[in-house]
Amino acid sequence: MSESLSLPEQKRRLRQAMRRARRALSRSERTRAGKRLARLGRRLILKNRHPRVALYFSHDSEIPTGALIQTLLEHGAEVYLPVLHPVYHNRLWFARYTPETPMVRNTYGIAEPDIRRAGRVPPWTLSQVCLPLVAFDEKGYRLGMGGGYYDRTFDRARPMPKRPRLTGLAYEFQRQAHIPREPWDVPLEAVVTDQQIRLFRPT
Numbered sequence: 001m002s003e004s005l006s007l008p009e010q011k012r013r014l015r016q017a018m019r020r021a022r023r024a025l026s027r028s029e030r031t032r033a034g035k036r037l038a039r040l041g042r043r044l045i046l047k048n049r050h051p052r053v054a055l056y057f058s059h060d061s062e063i064p065t066g067a068l069i070q071t072l073l074e075h076g077a078e079v080y081l082p083v084l085h086p087v088y089h090n091r092l093w094f095a096r097y098t099p100e101t102p103m104v105r106n107t108y109g110i111a112e113p114d115i116r117r118a119g120r121v122p123p124w125t126l127s128q129v130c131l132p133l134v135a136f137d138e139k140g141y142r143l144g145m146g147g148g149y150y151d152r153t154f155d156r157a158r159p160m161p162k163r164p165r166l167t168g169l170a171y172e173f174q175r176q177a178h179i180p181r182e183p184w185d186v187p188l189e190a191v192v193t194d195q196q197i198r199l200f201r202p203t
């Protein structure tokens with residue numbers, strides 16, 4: 001990408017190109033990728049014997065996460081989904097998810113557990129958090145949709161009793177040589193795609 005472009009413009013173009021590429025996939029390509037992601041993601045997540053893992057419902061042509069969520073539930077993992085924090089603007093909390101969990105739509109129209117009826121937990125109680133992304137690079141840096149939700153929630157300057165492992169989920173083609181980085185961007189420990197598991201940092 002041209003060095004002469006401003007950082008916001010580089011990010012805007014990358015987001016646009018990646019979302020366009022995702023939207024170009026056929027239904028059967030998406031389903032197949034989601035199944036491969038489930039197989040690889042399960043392998044990584046179930047290395048932990050008692051996983052308390054946050055996932056998310058895919059949205060806006062993201063790689064399908066339904067098969068991964070289902071297989072993790074079948075293997076006895078505790079699965080959580082992000083919920084918008086009721087007080088701290090642009091931060092996430094997490095709530096337990098099972099197929100019986102009552103769901104509501106948040107301000108973005110994305111289904112999330114109804115926290116009036118599902119227990120809400122702070123991020124540091126999770127062993128692992130799987131994040132959506134628009135693009136990732138070989139060092140584990142991530143470009144998201146631009147809300148900064150995950151960057152704020154896992155801000156390295158914010159004291160936390162414990163930090164969950166952050167794992168990005170994506171199509172293989174979302175990999176880039178270098179993602180434009182900003183001081184607040186929180187790096188990932190791993191990325192799982194439909195093709196492989198990448199580990200970036202010792203755990």
Ligand SMILES: Nc1ncnc2c1ncn2[C@@H]1O[C@H](COP(=O)(O)OP(=O)(O)OP(=O)(O)O)[C@@H](O)[C@H]1O
Pocket residue numbers: 142143144145146147148149150151152153155182184185
């Ligand atoms: N720790 C933080 N504290 C305050 N503001 C933050 C923090 N992290 C990110 N932001 C703000 O959020 C905005 C979006 O950040 P960025 O472009 O990195 O989003 P993103 O990583 O693509 O989004 P997301 O994490 O939601 O997928 C930035 O303008 C930045 O100022």
Ligand SMILES: [Mg+2]
Pocket residue numbers: 142143144148151184185186
């Ligand atoms: Mg960011």
